[in-house]
Amino acid sequence: MAGKKIVVLGTGGTIAGRAASAFDNVGYQSAQLGVAKLLQGLPALAGLEVEAEQVTQIDSKDMDFAVWVALAQRCAHWLAREDVAGLVVTHGTDTMEETAFFLQALLAPAKPVVLTGAMRPATSAGADGPQNLADALAVAATPGARGVCVAFAGTLHGAHDVAKAHNYRLAAFTSGDAGPLAYIEEGRLRQLRAWPAGEPMRTLASLRAPADWPRVEIVWSYAGATGSTVRALVADGVRGLVVAGTGNGSLHHALEEALLHAQPAGVVVRRTTRCAEGVVIATAGDRLAAVGLSPVKARIALILELMH
Numbered sequence: 093m094a095g096k097k098i099v100v101l102g103t104g105g106t107i108a109g110r111a112a113s114a115f116d117n118v119g120y121q122s123a124q125l126g127v128a129k130l131l132q133g134l135p136a137l138a139g140l141e142v143e144a145e146q147v148t149q150i151d152s153k154d155m156d157f158a159v160w161v162a163l164a165q166r167c168a169h170w171l172a173r174e175d176v177a178g179l180v181v182t183h184g185t186d187t188m189e190e191t192a193f194f195l196q197a198l199l200a201p202a203k204p205v206v207l208t209g210a211m212r213p214a215t216s217a218g219a220d221g222p223q224n225l226a227d228a229l230a231v232a233a234t235p236g237a238r239g240v241c242v243a244f245a246g247t248l249h250g251a252h253d254v255a256k257a258h259n260y261r262l263a264a265f266t267s268g269d270a271g272p273l274a275y276i277e278e279g280r281l282r283q284l285r286a287w288p289a290g291e292p293m294r295t296l297a298s299l300r301a302p303a304d305w306p307r308v309e310i311v312w313s314y315a316g317a318t319g320s321t322v323r324a325l326v327a328d329g330v331r332g333l334v335v336a337g338t339g340n341g342s343l344h345h346a347l348e349e350a351l352l353h354a355q356p357a358g359v360v361v362r363r364t365t366r367c368a369e370g371v372v373i374a375t376a377g378d379r380l381a382a383v384g385l386s387p388v389k390a391r392i393a394l395i396l397e398l399m400h
């Protein structure tokens with residue numbers, strides 16, 4: 093372990109949410125309690141110092157590029173310190189997989205950055221936040237841990253594969269057919285796969301101001317799809333389009349035709365699948381490039397790619 097300190101960065105979410113009744117798990121207000129408050133009452137980790145910093149306080153459905161940059165900057169700041177072993181980020185579940193992918197793409201950290209949150213607000217009689225946070229701290233303090241991951245409901249997921257798969261259940265996250273990185277049991281890891289690794293796609297310093305990020309939108313293929321959304325987006329100045337195709341990234345012919353016309357107009361198109369599991373398998377005859385990511389993650393990768 094590089095150091096003895098774990099820094100917990102708060103961004104809001106249901107884990108910091110409050111409801112009027114202890115039995116109301118949907119009619120609550122997200123992002124109400126400070127991150128220092130969330131840490132109160134958690135069991136101390138032997139020999140570890142925990143420091144808290146509030147980066148923002150939002151419902152993660154409202155996540156935006158400016159918050160991502162601010163969070164990445166705070167992560168980079170703390171990761172560079174020798175006395176810091178790892179980071180925990182408390183975050184709403186709605187866009188947690190996007191933030192995890194963004195941070196891994198940008199930082200590819202050699203120390204652990206563990207995102208966590210909750211499906212029930214802090215005021216719930218069955219709040220899951222405290223256990224998730226204790227598990228995330230345990231992961232961040234594990235010698236040899238590295239990369240951006242999500243600790244949730246006793247399971248650890250890597251940034252590349254993690255996705256929110258359920259709107260209500262406590263075990264809301266999955267790694268799909270890739271499988272989880274580890275299980276977290278009584279503060280110990282039962283590791284199944286290697287830690288997230290690789291090189292950053294871009295450096296923090298090379299990012300444009302958030303207002304200047306290339307606009308990339310997602311369109312879907314489905315029965316009766318047309319090309320009209322694509323044409324409207326191209327006319328509106330979109331720089332990139334990710335299409336969530338059916339099955340192995342197949343597209344309704346009307347949508348495909350509009351996307352093929354968008355490319356010579358300077359729009360970069362990437363093909364993914366709307367299937368919850370698996371990634372598109374490219375073939376020699378592909379006219380639109382496939383990418384082995386979920387649609388929301390392919391969008392982030394394309395934004396970073398287009399940010400020359």
Ligand code: ASP
Pocket residue numbers: 104105106107122150151152153183184185186187209210211
């Ligand atoms: N809407 C909430 C958010 O993403 C849901 C959650 O935190 O679980 O912040």
